[in-house]
Amino acid sequence: MRLFIKNATIVNSDGTKKANILIEDDKIAKITDENLDADKVIDATGKLVMPGLIDMHVHFRDPGYEYKDDINSGSEAAVAGGVTTVLPMANTNPVNDNAVITRDMIAKAKARGLVDLLPIGAISKQLKGEGITEMGDMLNAGAVAFSDDGLPVSSSDVMRAALEYTKHFGSYVISHCEDCSMCRSGVMHEGKVSAILGLKGMPREKEEIMVSRDMLLAKLTGGHIHIAHVSSQWSLKMIEMAKKEGINVTCEATPHHFTFTDENLMNYDTNFKMSPPLREITDKEAVREGLKSGLIDVIATDHAPHNVDDKFTEFDHAAFGILGLQTLVPLTLKLVEDGVITLEDMVRLTSKRPAEILNLKNKGAIEEGYLADITIIDPDIEYVYDENLNKSKSTNSPLFGKMLKGAAVVTIKNGKIVWDFPNLMA
Template sequence: MKILIKNGTIVNHNGSEEANVLIEGDKISKITRECPAADRVIDAAGKLVMPGLIDMHVHFRDPGLEYKDDVISGSETAVAGGVTTCLPMANTRPVNDNSSITRAMIAKAKQRGLIDLLPIGAISQDCKGAKIVEMGDMLEAGCVAFSDDGLPVTDSSVMRQALEYSAHFGSFVINHSEDCSLCHGGVMNEGKVSAILGLKGMASEKEEIMIARDLLLAKKTGGHIHIAHVSSAWSLKLIEQAKREGIRVTCEATPHHFTFDERELMGYDTNFKMSPPLRTQSDVQAIREALKSGLIDAIVTDHAPHNTDDKFVEFDHAPFGILGLQTLVPLTLRLVNEGVIGLEDMVRLCSFNPAKILNLKDKGEIKEGFLADVAIIDPQISYVYDEALNKSKSRNSPLFGKQLTGAAVCTIKSGRVVYEFPNVVA
């Protein structure tokens, strides 16, 4: 089947152009000013034609907690946000710490056929931080990296081993950066706001100390460490120094950490409870500046669905986590509209850099010969993010029921239209 996307603005990491995109089969066959014949023509006038977004950090809760989300609903939620490739974390039940679980996850995603699912395997067996997994077997099964996300690897010798082994296989490690000995039972950022609210805080040093350790271990081993969901200004300073020293480090930030700060918790809304927590205004500003400068390599959602009953409890007892896949585009476009980053930067952070980190050679660009993973984005569309649009089984987002601007109005995966915003695309 041939699909022609006409009249749109093609946005890549290194520039934009007004041109048409011809898709034949699962590949982009031509970028042209002409209008070749096609089985379907999509008029993208006034819209942005971007490479499909690549989310390096999601939680699909499958296997084990499918009432929150599963691979199927997670895939549907992803394409509704313009995301065509997802990396689900390993903290499922049972943990994705062996090749059979990895294969089952991939098979389920392929059966639905909406996204490429590239699992993150656990670093340690059952995420207990004691003994590393059989990395070679898991990579062969389809894993692309390793993380015990949700729990830190506290034993430095285990983390050293993981960095050494992953480097041997040409892979990398993602650690959930927490020194848990600092503040057991913390539920938000430690500071003035936590004191006012009477809630136990989590100091930013809890994150920064673990990042410093992991950077030193990456320096020692030559392994690649990817720092997940950076939330503090000092974390960024450590990463910046490590990059200057030639340490193999990349890092990511989430929309909630560059959009909201700790003051949002003044209403005790558990939908703002996340780990790492929302921090200070100055931390948010530091993240925004690091996105602009290129210090941060990727924007990810850390999409973490929780059933309404899970969150509708006292703040101390609510789980950490926020939905993110369907709010990735509007929150990132806010950065563009506010002049923090440009549209090319958005593609660099959400598509091109993730593809480069993951060595996905035919993704991350609108380019002839590349896989036809495309997100057609309307930067002006205004809508209410509600039950009618939400594809997740959960609704734990403070943006639920709110007016948003900007959305993926059509998502194409491997040459097939897999999502269309209601009443928008012809």
């Protein structure tokens, strides 16, 4: 099978150029100025051609909560958002804390054939934080890293052991940074807005305390700690210090934390309820600056689907979480439009750097010989994100039903077209 993309504006993390791309089977065979024969031709005039996006933090709810999303619907939402590689978290039911569950998740994704699914295994058995899992077995089964995301690992000794073991295996730990003793049944960020709304707040220090602890443990062990969904200005200051000191730390930010603030909660919309919570404008601006400077390594969605009943309830009782896969491109392009990052930065944050962290040698760039995982983006297309486009089983996004700008219009996985926006709209 030969696929030819003509008139492409190819965006890599190190530069942009106009050229044509020949794909043969599952590889990028040639980047050229020539017009070549192929079985199918895509005219990418006016479009941006980027490497397939890699989302290092998603929740597919499979096994156990398939009514919210499953691996099939999650894969469909991913490619509709230009994402070709996903890392689902372990807080499923049963928990992905053993090789059997890991293999089953991978098998389901392969059967659907849309994305590469690289599971995150649980740090602790049943997410109880009391003892680490059989990490070697899970890595052999296909897990790539470990996290109890959704819950913090409160025991410093358990986190230390996880860092030591993952270092031995050449893997890493993803930390959900939260000191639960400071949560106080909070449902949003603690500050002026929470006081106005009469809602219990959670101070940003509950994140910062655990960021500090986990970086110190990484210093002690030499292990690699990855800070998930960083949301606090002071968390970023500590991460910057740790990196300067040579501690092996990376971090990610979500589109909702660089787009929204706690002020978006003024009408009690539970679709803005998430963990970590939306914080103040100073925190949002710090996250945006961290993306611009390169301090933040990765943009990840923390795609967290919930059934309507989980959200259509009193704010105190509503579930934490927001959809993210199909809004990743428009929200990140808004950063480009605002001059916060460049298109090349977008590729670095959503593809190149994730590939480096995961040691994926054939992903993260549009280059000859690389896997033909490609996202073609129309930065100017305007559309309503609604039930006609949504591929998740859930609708818990404050952007649902809203007009968005910019989308993945064609997604190619292993040389095959797995998403075609124009055909959907026809």
